[in-house]
Amino acid sequence: MIGKTVIPFGPQHAVFPEPFHWRLVMEEERVLDAIPGIGYMHRGIEQLATRMEFAKTLFLAERVCGICSFMHALAYAESLEKLMDVEVPPRAKYLRTIWAELARLQSHLLWIGLAADAFGFESLFMQAWRVREYVMDMVEFTEGGRVMTSSVTIGGVRRDLHEEAIEFLLENLDKLEVGFEEVYQVFTEDPLIKHRTVGVGILSKEDSIRLGAVGPTLRGSGVAQDMRMLGYAAYGELEFQPVVEDSCDSYARMVVRLKECFQSINLIRQAIKKLPDGDVLVKVRGKPEGEVVTRIEQPRGELLYYIKANGTKSLERFRIRTPTLSNLPPLMHMIKGACLADVPVITLSIDTCIACTER
Amino acid sequence: MFEMLNTILKNLFSGPVTRPYPAQRREPFASTRGQIKSVIENCIFCMRCQAACPANCIVVDRKEQTWSVDPYRCIVCGMCVEVCPTEAIIMNRHYRDPVKHREPIVKHQEGPIPKINPKAKGIN
Amino acid sequence: MSLVALSRKKSPWLLHFETGGCNGCAIEVWACLTPVYDVERFGMVNTGNPKHADVLIVTGCVNARSGRVLRNLYSQMPEPKVVIAVGVCACTGGIFHDSYNLAPGADRAIPVDIYIPNCAARPEAIIDSVLHAVDLLEEKGRSYDARRS
Numbered sequence: 001m002i003g004k005t006v007i008p009f010g011p012q013h014a015v016f017p018e019p020f021h022w023r024l025v026m027e028e029e030r031v032l033d034a035i036p037g038i039g040y041m042h043r044g045i046e047q048l049a050t051r052m053e054f055a056k057t058l059f060l061a062e063r064v065c066g067i068c069s070f071m072h073a074l075a076y077a078e079s080l081e082k083l084m085d086v087e088v089p090p091r092a093k094y095l096r097t098i099w100a101e102l103a104r105l106q107s108h109l110l111w112i113g114l115a116a117d118a119f120g121f122e123s124l125f126m127q128a129w130r131v132r133e134y135v136m137d138m139v140e141f142t143e144g145g146r147v148m149t150s151s152v153t154i155g156g157v158r159r160d161l162h163e164e165a166i167e168f169l170l171e172n173l174d175k176l177e178v179g180f181e182e183v184y185q186v187f188t189e190d191p192l193i194k195h196r197t198v199g200v201g202i203l204s205k206e207d208s209i210r211l212g213a214v215g216p217t218l219r220g221s222g223v224a225q226d227m228r229m230l231g232y233a234a235y236g237e238l239e240f241q242p243v244v245e246d247s248c249d250s251y252a253r254m255v256v257r258l259k260e261c262f263q264s265i266n267l268i269r270q271a272i273k274k275l276p277d278g279d280v281l282v283k284v285r286g287k288p289e290g291e292v293v294t295r296i297e298q299p300r301g302e303l304l305y306y307i308k309a310n311g312t313k314s315l316e317r318f319r320i321r322t323p324t325l326s327n328l329p330p331l332m333h334m335i336k337g338a339c340l341a342d343v344p345v346i347t348l349s350i351d352t353c354i355a356c357t358e359r
Numbered sequence: 360m361f362e363m364l365n366t367i368l369k370n371l372f373s374g375p376v377t378r379p380y381p382a383q384r385r386e387p388f389a390s391t392r393g394q395i396k397s398v399i400e401n402c403i404f405c406m407r408c409q410a411a412c413p414a415n416c417i418v419v420d421r422k423e424q425t426w427s428v429d430p431y432r433c434i435v436c437g438m439c440v441e442v443c444p445t446e447a448i449i450m451n452r453h454y455r456d457p458v459k460h461r462e463p464i465v466k467h468q469e470g471p472i473p474k475i476n477p478k479a480k481g482i483n
Numbered sequence: 484m485s486l487v488a489l490s491r492k493k494s495p496w497l498l499h500f501e502t503g504g505c506n507g508c509a510i511e512v513w514a515c516l517t518p519v520y521d522v523e524r525f526g527m528v529n530t531g532n533p534k535h536a537d538v539l540i541v542t543g544c545v546n547a548r549s550g551r552v553l554r555n556l557y558s559q560m561p562e563p564k565v566v567i568a569v570g571v572c573a574c575t576g577g578i579f580h581d582s583y584n585l586a587p588g589a590d591r592a593i594p595v596d597i598y599i600p601n602c603a604a605r606p607e608a609i610i611d612s613v614l615h616a617v618d619l620l621e622e623k624g625r626s627y628d629a630r631r632s
């Protein structure tokens with residue numbers, strides 16, 4: 001009988017781009033317990049926000065996470081607009097929707113690449129990132145930056161889409177769809193990927209609700225919850241249904257993300273078709289006062305912003321709850337009892353983003 | 360099996376997707392934010408850019424008539440360009456080159472401060 | 484030129500460590516390794532092992548905890564070595580520069596040879612700087628060989 005061993009996993013690990021640390025308590029090949037160690041990426045954003053002017057905090061919020069920077073800026077702008085009673089022009093709402101879906105696409109494609117890398121499927125990783133560059137081109141063409149877009153502001157958006165940009169978007173969406181179709185087929189049909197994911201990391205429907213999972217992790221367990229259904233930005237006027245899978249394993253979560261890519265392409269096309277004319281920015285005056293909670297669907301799940309302002313130029317309290325934080329308890333539940341070789345796959349299946357979790 | 364052959368043939372006859380970067384540079388898109396440049400002759404030292412910069416990297420000195428930026432702290436958000444009433448800061452499309460030693464950029468204006476009416480640009 | 488010096492120049496290996504920025508620069512470094520930008524054209528390989536690496540790419544701002552890991556990685560790398568700080572976070576701290584737990588710049592923890600400004604650093608700039616790092620590596624290698632002999 002072998003006793004328990006503790007295996008450190010990370011912080012510098014080839015599978016993750018971010019420092020993430022697990023202490024795995026093992027008995028032979030089974031994981032008995034997993035203790036996450038965090039704090040490598042803490043930047044003190046919440047405290048910094050209480051010292052900065054609220055208009056500048058937008059750029060700080062954008063830099064919570066580089067993968068979904070647009071979503072954080074959107075959540076911040078939406079919260080302050082609620083506090084200050086600003087009505088955003090309809091065209092700005094549609095532009096926000098288009099850019100939010102582009103951000104979702106690039107985040108999902110990034111995850112698909114990393115997941116393929118974790119399965120040891122190097123060529124698929126390269127394919128996914130090749131396809132992702134179409135999205136990055138669209139982002140850069142329309143927003144001015146590849147990663148940090150700085151295109152949302154309180155009261156609207158900072159840039160408009162002209163004719164040429166819309167043509168560029170439509171053209172690249174077609175190319176993207178063709179390229180993504182190939183990746184999708186490999187992912188759903190390849191026996192190796194099925195072998196690594198089917199039945200690995202089971203999270204039942206009851207557990208996912210009890211442990212508070214969000215986003216694709218929750219939808220992969222058969223619960224149709226999607227914050228976009230709340231109808232922020234222009235989502236209320238577009239047609240879509242949350243993507244749900246009910247096999248509750250890593251494979252289901254993967255398929256949810258893959259299908260959401262098609263959904264995003266479709267949503268962008270719908271939004272371009274319905275794009276109204278008019279202004280994109282209204283002037284905002286005064287200082288925010290009061291409390292507000294905003295919920296936004298990030299690529300990884302529900303993002304929650306809590307802002308308390310007291311009429312001065314800085315916020316009084318700025319609190320972010322990111323989807324990865326909500327998904328950590330389900331992850332710890334799934335890792336218990338898994339094999340050591342499955343730990344990277346299960347960890348990736350919730351699409352961890354440590355930068356936002358530790359802020 | 361045939362699918363695989365298909366993929367192989369397609370890959371053989373399609374060109375590489377890699378951008379041959381240093382040999383051949385792609386023109387940046389028109390809307391790309393690259394780096395900020397100061398047109399010091401236009402500057403009226405109103406300090407708006409200093410107040411608006413989220414990274415606090417611009418220092419304007421009205422007495423000495425200098426305008427300086429720490430480009431290694433600038434996050435290229437474009438706020439200073441937006442608030443400047445006289446177009447004394449412009450955004451350029453080309454990214455800033457990597458360097459071995461980082462130094463702030465200091466610009467000094469000669470002669471009297473120009474009298475440009477800030478209202479001319481429609482911002483007050 | 485000795486064989487060792489030649490291989491240093493022809494095939495430098497990269498070690499990437501994200502110290503704690505927003506990930507924006509980290510994904511741009513990854514983008515450089517993938518088909519569209521592909522630094523492997525220049526014989527560079529991304530490695531996870533500091534003992535194999537010649538070039539350390541640091542992205543993000545350094546806090547007390549990740550600074551410890553960073554120093555640890557740096558000291559494990561064999562001489563000669565080049566450090567590239569990617570993004571304004573690694574150069575000076577960028578927008579986070581007056582946060583309570585950050586060192587303003589990676590050069591407070593380890594010596595940095597090349598700084599790439601911008602937030603996020605563009606892949607083209609990263610390619611420029613790794614090419615530059617190869618020359619620097621050659622130069623450092625020569626003085627290292629001279630010191631040893």
Ligand code: SF4
Nearest residue numbers: 402403405406408443
């Ligand atoms: S905002 Fe423009 S005019 Fe005013 S100090 Fe800055 S650069 Fe000069």
Ligand code: SF4
Nearest residue numbers: 412433434436437439
């Ligand atoms: S671009 Fe932004 S960060 Fe850079 S100097 Fe201007 S306001 Fe400051």
Ligand code: SF4
Nearest residue numbers: 504505507570572602
């Ligand atoms: S420089 Fe900008 S993009 Fe890069 S890690 Fe820092 S905040 Fe993120």
